[in-house]
Amino acid sequence: MVEEGASGGGVAAGEALARYAEAFCEDRDGFAAARERLHGEIGGEALVDAAGVLAIFNAVVRIADATGIPLEEQKAEMSADFRGALGIDDYPAAAGKV
Numbered sequence: 001m002v003e004e005g006a007s008g009g010g011v012a013a014g015e016a017l018a019r020y021a022e023a024f025c026e027d028r029d030g031f032a033a034a035r036e037r038l039h040g041e042i043g044g045e046a047l048v049d050a051a052g053v054l055a056i057f058n059a060v061v062r063i064a065d066a067t068g069i070p071l072e073e074q075k076a077e078m079s080a081d082f083r084g085a086l087g088i089d090d091y092p093a094a095a096g097k098v
Contacts, residue, residue, distance in 0.1 A: 013038065013041040016034070016037050016041045016042070017038060017050060019034045019037065020034045020037075020038045022034075025058075035047070038050060
């Protein structure tokens, strides 16, 4: 979960972008508020771009999961520390439960 007052990683409107993406994936009830906040920070045209990125990322991940594309061993080793820190290994797809 994105913490209130987070820096946003140095990206303009980064915190609002992170909340928007997080709400899409995990908090459908809070999605409208996150979208409105982001719209207020970046405007309508940039919000359309953000929605497009969110949609294509969601689609590509689902396609990869559905086809069973495994994470290459070298990439698994290189990313082990941050996958654990981010909780990625806890997702059902990472555990082979999907």
